[in-house]
Amino acid sequence: MAGIYRNLLIIDDEAAMRHMLRLVLEEQGYRITEAANGVEALARLGKEKFDLILSDIRMPDMDGLTFLKHPEVAVLDATIIMMSAYGSIDTALECIKSGAYDYISKPFKPDEVILTLRKAEERLQLQHENVSLKQALSRYHTGFSIADIIHTSPKMTLLLDQVRKVAATDSPVLIKGETGTGKELIARALHSESGRNGEFLAINCSALTSGLLESELFGHVKGAFTGADREKQGLFAIAANGTLLLDEIADLPLELQPKLLRVLQEGEIRKVGGTRTEKVSARVVAAAGRDLWEAVQAGDFRSDLYYRLAVVDLHIPPLRERPDDIAVLARHFLQRICAREHRSVPLLTDIAIGQLRRHNWPGNIRELENYLEKALIFSVADELELPPLGPAARPRDASPAEDLSLKSAARRLEEEYIRQALERTGGNRTQAAQLLDLSLRALMYKIKDYGIN
Numbered sequence: 378m379a380g381i382y383r384n385l386l387i388i389d390d391e392a393a394m395r396h397m398l399r400l401v402l403e404e405q406g407y408r409i410t411e412a413a414n415g416v417e418a419l420a421r422l423g424k425e426k427f428d429l430i431l432s433d434i435r436m437p438d439m440d441g442l443t444f445l446k447h448p449e450v451a452v453l454d455a456t457i458i459m460m461s462a463y464g465s466i467d468t469a470l471e472c473i474k475s476g477a478y479d480y481i482s483k484p485f486k487p488d489e490v491i492l493t494l495r496k497a498e499e500r501l502q503l504q505h506e507n508v509s510l511k512q513a514l515s516r517y518h519t520g521f522s523i524a525d526i527i528h529t530s531p532k533m534t535l536l537l538d539q540v541r542k543v544a545a546t547d548s549p550v551l552i553k554g555e556t557g558t559g560k561e562l563i564a565r566a567l568h569s570e571s572g573r574n575g576e577f578l579a580i581n582c583s584a585l586t587s588g589l590l591e592s593e594l595f596g597h598v599k600g601a602f603t604g605a606d607r608e609k610q611g612l613f614a615i616a617a618n619g620t621l622l623l624d625e626i627a628d629l630p631l632e633l634q635p636k637l638l639r640v641l642q643e644g645e646i647r648k649v650g651g652t653r654t655e656k657v658s659a660r661v662v663a664a665a666g667r668d669l670w671e672a673v674q675a676g677d678f679r680s681d682l683y684y685r686l687a688v689v690d691l692h693i694p695p696l697r698e699r700p701d702d703i704a705v706l707a708r709h710f711l712q713r714i715c716a717r718e719h720r721s722v723p724l725l726t727d728i729a730i731g732q733l734r735r736h737n738w739p740g741n742i743r744e745l746e747n748y749l750e751k752a753l754i755f756s757v758a759d760e761l762e763l764p765p766l767g768p769a770a771r772p773r774d775a776s777p778a779e780d781l782s783l784k785s786a787a788r789r790l791e792e793e794y795i796r797q798a799l800e801r802t803g804g805n806r807t808q809a810a811q812l813l814d815l816s817l818r819a820l821m822y823k824i825k826d827y828g829i830n
């Protein structure tokens with residue numbers, strides 16, 4: 378079914394050639410964008426999504442092959458067709474090896490280009506149907522699909538492409554990103570794309586005491602400790618053939634770290650109080666909100682475990698570094714909230730989008746979602762009215778209406794206590810650590826983490 382995939386980028390240094398192609402192809406219904414070389418084309422790619430790219434091979438600045446091999450181009454969904462002049466067939470073949478779909482030799486007749494583009498469109502349609510089928514299947518198994526991750530920025534497109542690539546492997550993955558950037562969502566996407574038929578389970582390593590966390594992760598045998606009146610399966614066992622997300626991994630108690638390292642190295646677990654080992658088939662994904670490497674340097678996290686977990690690491694950029702995602706995310710949340718509350722979706726004006734883009738969203742997507750929920754309460758007209766977006770949106774100032782997460786409330790309280798302890802001790806860190814019942818090292822780490830002077 379040709380005709381849906383119409384956004385076409387033409388890259389050629391000859392203006393006459395671009396002009397001729399534009400005339401012929403616009404008549405066929407293609408939306409044309411022109412670039413005179415690879416560098417210009419790359420700039421275009423950051424702004425717009427193209428279904429098809431028609432690129433010359435010999436060009437000054439950046440030739441077609443270099444363009445094709447550029448990391449930003451290598452991950453594009455677009456179908457790329459090269460145009461080669463007489464004598465550059467070898468290069469054209471190399472282009473095909475590097476991911477181009479086809480090539481047309483210059484000079485060509487308009488019909489040849491149209492035919493090649495039609496063939497490419499049919500392939501795109503097939504690819505699209507395949508992806509939809511895969512997504513429908515994974516949603517059926519997990520209730521979630523990678524397509525549920527709303528984005529339009531090239532940074533997120535690149536990240537999701539990495540997710541698809543690493544999903545199929547068994548190696549541990551470390552997901553790094555500020556609070557609210559979507560680490561759990563990416564972990565779910567890794568699971569849904571992996572084709573694993575087990576469950577996706579998540580546990581927050583900062584929420585439990587060391588003993589409880591150990592028995593949650595590995596399970597325990599009957600009588601292992603007071604109150605263990607029956608045998609319990611651990612999350613590693615329950616997530617067999619699935620994925621286990623260890624959230625806030627930097628807070629994994631030091632005494633549990635060698636145990637996790639052993640699981641990752643040997644692929645076996647032993648229940649608390651047990652003697653038998655069991656094979657582990659769950660894939661481990663860890664998430665860190667703060668820089669895990671800093672925790673290593675502060676002595677709070679073992680470096681051998683760090684290296685083992687970070688075999689593959691994925692970094693989710695904060696929302697302020699991908700402002701293009703703000704409008705699509707805002708529309709998505711507005712629709713979701715309005716559907717839930719059975720009300721019509723107010724208009725998000727360009728002015729409002731501009732205001733949202735100017736804010737720096739320290740609480741990232743979660744903050745955006747909470748903010749829109751609040752904005753909807755105050756909007757009675759057809760247009761969304763935005764409450765003030767000022768420093769009040771910084772996480773430590775966030776009012777409960779903006780951020781109800783217990784974790785951020787706990788962080789705000791912790792920071793407040795540290796500040797008070799430092800004030801009371803006139804900035805003496807050793808005494809403050811004693812007041813707070815923390816080791817000096819842990820206090821130093823937290824001072825840095827909260828940016829306290």
Ligand SMILES: Nc1ncnc2c1ncn2[C@@H]1O[C@H](COP(=O)(O)OP(=O)(O)OP(=O)(O)O)[C@@H](O)[C@H]1O
Nearest residue numbers: 525526527555556557558559560561562666742743
């Ligand atoms: N790209 C996205 N599309 C749609 N929803 C998103 C996206 N990214 C994040 N969200 C939503 O934002 C909220 C925060 O995401 P998530 O819990 O995955 O973040 P996190 O990084 O794990 O946060 P924390 O560090 O606080 O645990 C969730 O409600 C999630 O569904």
